[in-house]
Structures are given as structure tokens and as C-alpha cells.
Amino acid sequence: MTTRPILSRRQLAALDLFHGLAAPALDEARDLAVCRALAGDTRIFNQGDAPVRAHILIEGNVRIAQSGSDGGEIVVRFIAAGEMFGTMALFTDRTYPADADTLTDVVEASWSETDLRRMMIHHPQIAINALQIAGRRLQEAQNRLRELSTQPVERRIASTLLRLARQTGCSTPDGLTIGVPLRRKDIADICGTTLYSVSRVLTGWEKHGFVRTRDQRVTIAGLPQIRNIAANGGS
Amino acid sequence: MTTRPILSRRQLAALDLFHGLAAPALDEARDLAVCRALAGDTRIFNQGDAPVRAHILIEGNVRIAQSGSDGGEIVVRFIAAGEMFGTMALFTDRTYPADADTLTDVVEASWSETDLRRMMIHHPQIAINALQIAGRRLQEAQNRLRELSTQPVERRIASTLLRLARQTGCSTPDGLTIGVPLRRKDIADICGTTLYSVSRVLTGWEKHGFVRTRDQRVTIAGLPQIRNIAANGGS
DNA sequence: CGCGCCCTTGAGAGTAGTCAAGCTTTGTGG
DNA sequence: CCACAAAGCTTGACTACTCTCAAGGGCGCG
Numbered sequence: 001m002t003t004r005p006i007l008s009r010r011q012l013a014a015l016d017l018f019h020g021l022a023a024p025a026l027d028e029a030r031d032l033a034v035c036r037a038l039a040g041d042t043r044i045f046n047q048g049d050a051p052v053r054a055h056i057l058i059e060g061n062v063r064i065a066q067s068g069s070d071g072g073e074i075v076v077r078f079i080a081a082g083e084m085f086g087t088m089a090l091f092t093d094r095t096y097p098a099d100a101d102t103l104t105d106v107v108e109a110s111w112s113e114t115d116l117r118r119m120m121i122h123h124p125q126i127a128i129n130a131l132q133i134a135g136r137r138l139q140e141a142q143n144r145l146r147e148l149s150t151q152p153v154e155r156r157i158a159s160t161l162l163r164l165a166r167q168t169g170c171s172t173p174d175g176l177t178i179g180v181p182l183r184r185k186d187i188a189d190i191c192g193t194t195l196y197s198v199s200r201v202l203t204g205w206e207k208h209g210f211v212r213t214r215d216q217r218v219t220i221a222g223l224p225q226i227r228n229i230a231a232n233g234g235s
Numbered sequence: 236m237t238t239r240p241i242l243s244r245r246q247l248a249a250l251d252l253f254h255g256l257a258a259p260a261l262d263e264a265r266d267l268a269v270c271r272a273l274a275g276d277t278r279i280f281n282q283g284d285a286p287v288r289a290h291i292l293i294e295g296n297v298r299i300a301q302s303g304s305d306g307g308e309i310v311v312r313f314i315a316a317g318e319m320f321g322t323m324a325l326f327t328d329r330t331y332p333a334d335a336d337t338l339t340d341v342v343e344a345s346w347s348e349t350d351l352r353r354m355m356i357h358h359p360q361i362a363i364n365a366l367q368i369a370g371r372r373l374q375e376a377q378n379r380l381r382e383l384s385t386q387p388v389e390r391r392i393a394s395t396l397l398r399l400a401r402q403t404g405c406s407t408p409d410g411l412t413i414g415v416p417l418r419r420k421d422i423a424d425i426c427g428t429t430l431y432s433v434s435r436v437l438t439g440w441e442k443h444g445f446v447r448t449r450d451q452r453v454t455i456a457g458l459p460q461i462r463n464i465a466a467n468g469g470s
Numbered sequence: 471c472g473c474g475c476c477c478t479t480g481a482g483a484g485t486a487g488t489c490a491a492g493c494t495t496t497g498t499g500g
Numbered sequence: 501c502c503a504c505a506a507a508g509c510t511t512g513a514c515t516a517c518t519c520t521c522a523a524g525g526g527c528g529c530g
Contacts, residue, residue, distance in 0.1 A: 066377060069466070072385030076377055088370035091363065097374055120363060124355055127362035128326065134369035135323035139332055141376035142301060142311055148383045149427030150307030153518070184477065192384030194519060199478055216476090231304070388486065419509065429487060434510055450495090451508090 007033055007058070007109060015056055017084050017129050025123045032115040037107045044100040044108070045086060052094055053110040054087040060106030061168070061180045065189065066098040075189040077137070078103075078180045080168045088134060090116060103181050148192045151233070154201050156191040158230035161211070164190075165220055174212060175221040182218055242268055242293070242344055250291055252319050252364050260358045267350040272342050279335040279343070280321060287329055288345040289322040295341030296403070296415045300424065301333040310424040312372070313338075313415045315403045323369060325351060338416050383427045386468070389436050391426040393465035396446070399425075400455055409447060410456040417453055 009026045012018045018029060035058070038044065044055070047066065062079040064086075076098050079085045089096055090113050111119070120127040140163075147156050161178065168179035184195040184202070191198075205211045210222035220226055228234060244261045247253050253264055270293070273279065279290070282301065297314040299321075311333050314320045324331055325348050346354070355362040375398075382391050396413065403414035419430040419437070426433075440446045445457035455461055463469060 066381060068378075068381050068385065070385065072381055074377075074381045074384050076380075088366070088373055090370075091367035092370040092374060097377070117363070121359045124359035124362055127359055127366060128352070128355060130366055131323070131362060131369060132326040134366060134373060135325075135327040138323055138369060138373055138376060139327060141373060141380065142309075142332070143303075145311075145376065145379055145383065145427070146301060146303050146307050146309045148380065149309050149424075150303065150305065183475095189384075192380070195477080196479090196520085197518065200518095203478070213477095418507095430509080431488085431511090432486060435486095438510070448509095 007035055011058070015082055015084075016133055017056060017126060019129055020125050021123055025119070025126075028122070029111070029119060032111055032119070033109040034111070035107065035109045038102050038105070040102050040104045040106075042102045044102060045096045047097065047099050048095050050095045051113060052086060052089045052096055053112055054084065054090055054116045055100075055108055055110045056084045057081055058107040058109055061103040062106060062108075063101050063103055063180075063186070064098050065101070073189055074192065075186055078164065078168065078190075080179065084130075084133060086110075087116075087130065144191075153191070153193045153197050155230060155233050156193070157187065157198060157201050158226050160187065160191040161218065161220060162226060162230055164218075169220075172219065175219050176223060177217055177219040181216040183216060242270055246293070250317055250319075251368055252291060252361060254364055255360050256358060260354070260361075263357075264346070264354060267346055267354070268344040269346070270342065270344045273337050273340070275337050275339045275341075277337045279337060280331045282332065282334050283330050285330045286348060287321065287324045287331055288347055289319065289325055289351045290335075290343055290345045291319045292316055293342040293344055295343075296338040297341060297343075298336050298338055298415075298421065299333050300336070308424055309427065310421055313399065313403065313425075315414065319365075319368060321345075322351075322365065379426075388426070388428045388432050390465060390468045391428070392422065392433060392436050393461050395422065395426040396453065396455060397461060397465055399453075404455075407454065410454045411458060412452055412454040416451040418451060 007030050009023065009030060012026045012029055013021065018026060021029075034053075040060075044062065057079050059081050061081075062085060064076040064079060065073060066076050067073040077085075079100075086096055086100060094113075116126075120130075147159055151159070164178045164180065164182075165176050169176045170179055171177075184198045187202075188195045188198045202211060202213065205226075206213065208222070208225070210220070210225045212219045212221055242265050244258065244265060247261045247264055248256065253261060256264075269288075275295075279297065292314050294316050296316075297320060299311040299314060300308060301311050302308040312320070314335075321331055321335060329348075351361075355365075382394055386394070399413045399415065399417075400411050404411045405414055406412075419433045422437075423430045423433045437446060437448065440461075441448065443457070443460070445455070445460045447454045447456055
């Protein structure tokens, strides 16, 4: 599991974090990267762990979940191939603020704090790219906050599925399939409800033919209907 | 209202965004800044406006609020002196994602997108500082998400007041006073509830002597009790 | 076959939202 | 200086959404 796939310059250039960089910078990133392959259902890091490294997922899916001092737990984000994770903590806490678990077999690359900081100083574009990513996630978090404050459960579930579909979806004969394996509990933890409510809503939709679940894969068959629910609550 | 207070190098050096910069960089920032004084209760920018500028609040208080396509509205954040705002949008949308209103008379400085980007390229530390700020806000947003998903209203209100006290509070004979004028509706919009629920909870606390409200200024008299409610729900 | 995991379904309870009305404070103009 | 209007706050009654708890079904795996 700790084989070392080699990253190519081209692979790095395709990542948002390294977008727009010249060849020497990419080579530097490649040479400093630690690259690992991990099995599914493995813990990558724990909330509270130090030291923090900057991670990028090359292949597979990862779930980032945060559990509070109370029992409460939320899924912060699902990470798809090409996304960075665990990286913002470098600049704040210096301990990971959440747990990261693999959902599938994955390949990930990571950099030490000092290496990343050095690269950012030498190639400020990296820092600016990171800023863009952080900005997008901040907006996403704020949208989730607004949804959570103002919208009923059914609508939030619809919005969540659409967001996941946009992030990881791929078209199939049956419709748009979300690329991440999702248990009811996962969906509940993303959109701030319980697995019971998710189950009720989803079986309702399934009866109408809007969605289908098979083996933890959710397929959106009635995109317009789901969009309508997300936008108007289905009225 | 568009007098031009001059920023000193020392003032700039005290800001998180420019922390750790050498004198020439600070001078560059000073020379490119547009600095304005504005009256209380004024709109600084509207959600959707372009072009986006990077703002820093020098003096006073600002409320950042986002209203969704539905009627829903949340207060994203209260900005205190020294904090940046409206800046992350430079790297994502290029339109402001929220409204900004002054709550008091304020002085703010701002930079154009091109100027800020140029400064970041020349002085990567600025980008790294921005990254740190973004990281903190992202974590804060995630904490709010968790609270909103898992905690009852009373507890969220307690957490919110504590957060605001930490951010803007100052000690007074009566206790810890929050430095931002807060209407019931503002509190409700921060912690995802209604002004009615806030009113009930706050008058309850006021009867027990935990808090006091006077002229939209909230004072926490019983810090331990409020902390207890935030942590255990008051049990 | 039995165990574990995930999902569904039902019944009941409670938190918090909605609506409506009245009160307090602040500021303004006669 | 008073009166009135506007804005903000409190309170009560009612409603309902969604959580909780409990039980049972399907599926895969040892």
C-alpha cells in the first residue's frame, strides 16, 4: 500500500493548485511530493493529528468528517480526484481539523509544510491558486449555512445531491450518477439531518422515479424534478 | 464622506493581511490604497456588484449578509476593525457574493484586483497571510455548520455570543460587552433561527442575570453560565 | 446458518417556527 | 414640549416539521 506511483509533470499541471505554473516549478513540486496508494476504508489522518501535510487526491474518493466535542458529526466534504485536502490547516492550527477516510482505493500526493511554503514563496501563483480554492469552498460553506438555516430537509437533500452530482457526477444511461459511494448516514451528515429523514425522502423520490440507489450509488433520473425541488421545494 | 484619511505604514503593518512585510511593501500598499470614511447604516457594496475590490476595515463595524434566491437571509459575518472583507471574491466570482452594510461610522481601505494581485506576486507573504485568514474563516464556517446541524437553538445562541465576544468584545464593569450593535434579527440571522426565538432565549437569560441588552449592545454578565450552556446545553 | 451492516417504516413527542397583537424606545416634526 | 410614527422587542397560542425510539427486513460474508 505504500508503493510509490510517480507523478508526471502533466498530471501536476492539471491540478487546480498547480495551474498556470511553468515546467521548473512543476518539477520542483514533483520532486518534493510524497505519493502513496491506500486501500478503501482507511484512515488517512485523524482530527487533531500533527504535523499537517498538504494533500492532493490523485485518484479515488475521500470523505472529510468533523466530529465536535459533543457527539455531533458532520461531513465537511467529499474529495474527488484532483482536489486538495487537509491543506488549509497548514496556515491556521497546524493540526488537522477533521478526519479523512478513503471510500475507495486511492492514490494521494502530499507535501510537508515547509516544502509547500517554500514553493509558495518561489511561485506565488500556487498561493493564489490555493486562495481561489479556499474562496470557492468558503462560498460553498456559506451556501450550505444558508440552506441549513432556511430550507426544509427535502429541499436540502435535493440541493446536496445536485452539488455532489456537479462535483463528481458522470452521465449513465439511467441518468446522472454520483461518483461517490453514499450511505444514508453520509447524506444525512452532509445536509444536517438524520438517516431516517433521508431514507423517507429518498424512498419517496424513488417511488416517483426521480432517483435510484443501487449499492450505495445514487443516480438522478429526474434531473428537472430534483432541480425543481431544490429551487422551490417542489411546489 | 469621501474625505481621505491617510494610512500610516504602522497602521498597515498591524493588519493581518500585511503582517510580516518589509517597509517597501507596506509603502506600496499604502500608495495603492483607496481610503474612505462612510457614515453608519450605509451600503458599501451589493451582492452581485462588480468589479470586486479587496477591502480592509480600519475603523468601525460592518455586517456582511447574504440573501439567497429564495427569501432566506443569513449574516455571514460581522467585520471588526482590522479585518479584511469582500476579498475572497477576487479569486472566484469577480462579483461580490454578499451585501456589506456599515453599522457605525467607518473608515475602510480598498485595493483594486490588479493592484492586489500584483502585490501578491511581488510579496507572496500577502497571499500566504490571506490564506491563513481564509483558513480560519473556513474553519469557523464549518463549526457553524456543525452547530446548526446538531445543536438546539439556545445552545447556538450561546456559542454565537461567545464567538462575537471573542471577536469584538471588550471588558466593562458589568461584564464582557460585544462591540457590535446587534438587533434580535441580526443574532437570529447569524445562528439560523428567528428573532422570536432569540427574544425568548435572551429574556430568559436576562431574568437570570446572565446577560443584559441595552441599546443594541449585549453584555455578558455570567460568562461561566453562558459557556456552560454553549458546551452542555445548560445541563 | 447466523451475524453485521444498512435500510425502511411506524408511532409519538418536542423543539422551534408562524402568526397576531401589544409594548417600549427612539427620533421627528408640529 | 408633546405627540405621533417607525422600528425594535416581547409574549401568547397554535402548528408542524423533523427527531427519537423501536422494530423488522434485505443482503453479503464468515
